[in-house]
Amino acid sequence: MAGRESLWNALTAPLIRQNPVTLQILGICSALAVTTSLATAFTLSVSLTVVVVLSAGLISLIRRHIPNSIRLIVQIIIIASLVIVIDQILQAWFFALSQRLSVFVSLIATNCIVLGRTESFARSNPPLLSMVDALGSGLGYSLVLTVIGACRELFGSGKLAGVAVLPLADEGGWFTPLSLMLLAPSAFFLLGGLIWAIRSLRPEQAEPPEFPPHETGEAR
């Protein structure tokens, strides 16, 4: 049985040290699309975390009986069904939010983090450990989305979770919103900055350069 220490490790490693978004660069698409406001980023984070934990648990339960030849299809079916269930729940009880997330809830099914965790971890580990590991990955993803979502909403519209924080210039305040922050490229910039910051603090995450930098004559 897994010791308490390895459970704790599985939970906390993906937060920063092995973060699926900033280290493995997975799940970028949704990280760009839904982070225009904190509420949408948070909803998608919660949805993804629930899906990844449940699918890891289910797949880990039947891991000994998944035929190798159809393992990916079996995993995808389970993940996609869970995604549909979550989407239906959101449409029923969080209608406004689900309208704003539009297709991105359904696209959780194609999120590499989910299939990545079930394929590489849940398929060969007991349910509890798999679910804790999946929870860690989900939280790591949520952490990045929340940080980016908070930045974009704060600087893009002067609000945080819908509450005005910076008084807007056209409403008599001093803050002129950066409309770039509401466009997808800004999420790239923020994500790039975040990855740079993390890798400066933790140099072991930096990848070795694939090519030696080219020295140009004019630069001297």
Next chain:
Amino acid sequence: MADLNPLSLWRRFLTLPNDSRTKTLVVAFLVSAVCAVMVTAATVVLRPIQAQNRAAEQQARLEALVAAVPAISDLVARAGGAALSTVVVDLDAGAAAGGVTPETLQAALADPANWTALSPAEDVAGLGSRPDYAQIYLLRDGETVSLAILPIAGTGYNGRIQALLALGGDMRMVAGIAVTEQSETPGLGARIEEQAWQQGFAGKQLFDDAGAIRFSVARGPARTEHEVDGITGATRTSNAMTQMVRFWMGPKGYGPLIAAIRRGEF
């Protein structure tokens, strides 16, 4: 003698090697069946709540449309706070439907006898068939109708588009539009939901002087009083909007009703 005890059969099945053909097929079938039950259960159990949400949203959009149409607040204020009246109309007769009320409309439309199949030539909006009854909203100024809000529908690029079209009292000029449901491509066709685009509808003339329908969504910016700006990269969606308005303003749509309102029969 074959052992038919289900439990021991199940155990024997589980001990089969994972890559045997039987096990592959049975596992695939069982996983699909369990997932199908899960998805179906969620959909069926949650459908009533979702339908309620959609109805509430439709109502909210109707109110937003009314608020966005210029001068409408004046009209409502002059009517003494009297809000829109809801009327179920018989589309072929162009008159208020006898016997069908807003409460019983849902049940009436569940009966296929109350739908009219459209021939391909008539069916410019890609609907297939059209209900015989529609729930419309009227605002009156004294005895005359000063605004009519008509639900319209059509088939867009990715699926059904529904909208509420508001016509001024002369039944020729568009007062406004609100798209209530669409599943067009986000960023392209889905821009029909944007306020800025919808505002382009206000003041457009649907018909020319001879009474023929001339409304269209232009390719590019609007040039005439019949045109609305096109949406770049969403030709199919723009065309769908054109066809949808043309169909519903035509003889198979609200044509008879519009004629009746012009004659002052409402």
